[in-house]
Amino acid sequence: MKIEMKVLLTAAVIGAFSLSGCASTMQYGDAGSAKPLTTEFGSSDLQQIAEAMVDSMITFPPMVEMTASRRPVVSVDKVKNKTMQHIDTESVTDSIRTRLIRSGKFRFIDRTTDAQTIEELKTQQDSGLVDKKTAVDFGQQIGAEFLLTSNLSEIKQKAGSTTDVYYKFTMSLKNLKTGILEWSDEKEIRKVFKRGTFGG
Amino acid sequence: MxxxxxxxxxxxxxxxxxxxxxxxxxxxxxTTAGVEATGKTTWDEQGARSLEKNVVFNNSGLKGDIQIVDIKSAMAGDVMRTQATLRSKDKDTLPFQYRFEWYDGSGLEINSGAGSWKPLILYGREAKTIQAVAPDSRAREFKLKIREPD
CATH class of the missing domain: 1.20.5 (Single alpha-helices involved in coiled-coils or other helix-helix interfaces)
Structure with a gap:
């Protein structure tokens, strides 16, 4: 009987250890993980949107034709966030802009750093520190040919223990001279959460 | 005794x-190791483009669930595009994750580690295509990875 007890005790201890492998731990995760935790807008949603938009834009036939010989200059507008959530939408457009720049097809101007640019140019022009031959003059920047605009909306439905959230991200490339939308696409994401019978 | x-x-x-x-x-x-499919694009002396394909199953469970029916590739301007047709062998709806990795002509990965997993839902016995576009014009080879959700 004593041996039986010992075996059971050992089994219980080892069993507990093997279970504790799944207890609270701290570790690095995969930045590209697609594991949804909530129906809220998450990192994977951002990555999916950015990839879908860039893939669509650089393979759209008129865009392929236009970017074959030149790299048009584009400006990015703020995303109109029509969801009920606080989302860092600049992060979404940053991802899209980075991918488009890295594709080698487009060039961008960044209006968010204009204040720093003006300050730097003022220093170069007026402080007397900078050689006039190398100082950058005002009024030499290239104007953007296109404006990248986007919308993010959500439709949330809740019934009993199920929450269903539908996200739609729409992006368009507007020709600033003619006002024509040269390209547009949308990415839809649906996230469904079912609350279990026991807590959770 | x-x-x-x-x-x-x-x-x-x-x-x-x-x-x-x-x-x-x-x-x-x-986490499960999954299915890996690769495609490498080459040009012969006449300038005709061809795609070498290869599919490896690292997970026998996944092999019973999913089948890579076809892999195709085309160029959009100077950028490589690819499409894989996947078919579910199961009668139930199954969730998967997939990601594409891109390599240049010398086999070096482009934007190493930057790709993200994308969710994919296959309904019972359904065939579905997934597409991807290379990050830039250097890409000559891709690797498609499919796994069960983590």
């Missing part, structure tokens, strides 16, 4: 229980 035999049986049973518990404990946290 009888008592000794009984206790030995208990030991064996105990060991088996521990092994099973440990196995379950590990399985609860493991």
């Amino acid at each position: 009888m008592k000794q035999k009984l206790s030995r049986n208990v030991i064996v049973a105990g060991m088996a229980a521990v092994a099973i518990a440990a196995l379950l404990g590990l399985a609860g946290c493991s």
Whole structure:
């Protein structure tokens, strides 16, 4: 009987250890993980949107034709966030802009750093520190040919223990001279959460 | 004698229980290696484009669930595009994750580690295509990875 007890005790201890492998731990995760935790807008949603938009834009036939010989200059507008959530939408457009720049097809101007640019140019022009031959003059920047605009909306439905959230991200490339939308696409994401019978 | 035999049986049973518990404990946290498909584009002397394809199953469970029916590739300007047709072998709806990795002509990965997993839902016996576009014009080769959700 004593041996039986010992075996059971050992089994219980080892069993507990093997279970504790799944207890609270701290570790690095995969930045590209697609594991949804909530129906809220998450990192994977951002990555999916950015990839879908860039893939669509650089393979759209008129865009392929236009970017074959030149790299048009584009400006990015703020995303109109029509969801009920606080989302860092600049992060979404940053991802899209980075991918488009890295594709080698487009060039961008960044209006968010204009204040720093003006300050730097003022220093170069007026402080007397900078050689006039190398100082950058005002009024030499290239104007953007296109404006990248986007919308993010959500439709949330809740019934009993199920929450269903539908996200739609729409992006368009507007020709600033003619006002024509040269390209547009949308990415839809649906996230469904079912609350279990026991807590959770 | 009888008592000794009984206790030995208990030991064996105990060991088996521990092994099973440990196995379950590990399985609860493991991520699955999945299916890998590669495609490499080459041009012959006449300038005709061809795609070498290769599919590797690292996970026998996944092999029973999913089949890569076809891999195609085309160029959009100077950027490589690819499409894979996947078919579910199961009668139930199954969730998967996939990602594409891109390599240049010398086999070096482009934007190493930057790709993200994308969710994919296959309904029972459904065939679906997934597409991807290379990050830039250097890409000559891609690797498609499919796994069960983590």
